[in-house]
Amino acid sequence: MRESSTTAVLCLASASPRRRELLSSIGVEVEVRPVDIDETPSVGEAADAYVARLARQKAAAGVGPSSLPVLGSDTAVVCDGVILGKPRDQQHAAAMLRGLSGRAHQVLTAVAVSGPAGMLEACATTRVVMRDIAEHEIAAYWATGEPADKAGGYAIQGLAAIFIERIEGSHSAVVGLPLFETAALLARQGVPLWNGADR
Template sequence: MLSTATPMLRLASASPRRRELLTSIGVSVEVAPAHIDESCRDDESPEDLVTRLAREKAEAGHGHGALPTLGADTVVVCDGEIFGKPRDESHARRMLSALSGRAHRVMSAVAVIGPRGTLECRVATQVYMREIAAAEMAAYWATGEPRDKAGGYAVQGRAAVFVERLEGSYSAVVGLPLFETAQLLRAQGIALWDGVEAVS
């Protein structure tokens, strides 16, 4: 159930997962999706791309009121290639085939615009997947879950059965690194559920 409390933060994302993660740490949000061009620039590294997109989303969502604004982005990287959201079933299966039986990186970046300007962080997590059979990929696509997920899978959903383990932040793979995000929010004067004073 979503919080009906007065919003403390503007979330520049339509992602229900990010909204739920913020609610879980006591932050009520006003959802204001930012629509930006998410294309990778020439010679732009995955690290630079995910950080830039988080910042641009926060900037696009800011300025419509006094609330601090959070933008975030997540990318899946395998062999230096950025895996975005699948265009169709064939694309999703190609990505899952590349991830099958090996490790890949998931990078999430967060930008929060508030009284202290723009504060940012980026988190990388190593995800290890078991071998995924072609029939499993087809069945997974049929669930509808992979369609709007970076890398063509959702670690918090049915694809959990494909993930052997991860090294780093689980919430970052879902879409928002909560430990680091909490630090940014406190620095911008936003109190969390625990009542700890914001960072001075």
């Protein structure tokens, strides 16, 4: 799959519509060039190192003939030091939500941009506090289909917003891309933003 735009100023090495929408919100139109890499954590790999490695690998793998800078990003939901990936099935999703219910967890999102300034990267950590989630809510949430492809089994920008008591940090990072850090990296790579921050 590849989507192009005549106004594209950046290559996005991801098929995530959320990341594309977030970039568009700061005036950055992208060429979508999804990459396929092994996202298995290495033995003993810390969560911040894991998301940073994947972001770099995606940015490197997305380099192509267009010569545009390439952005790669990865998000991990972490609870008690354990990286929670996408749910394998309903039982796995329910177990993850039970583990997150009524307590705090961390969401780490790394972003890497390959371009004229080399490989630049940043990582944002956000603390998310969930209210208690009832069993019938967990079952009803799975039935919506929303959690099936989401890290940690929930989408903060979707129906699961009613489970979120508060966050400390970047909301956009939990959605999929830390815009404060991303804008700074893009400006250093000469990618124009809505406010002309590359100049």
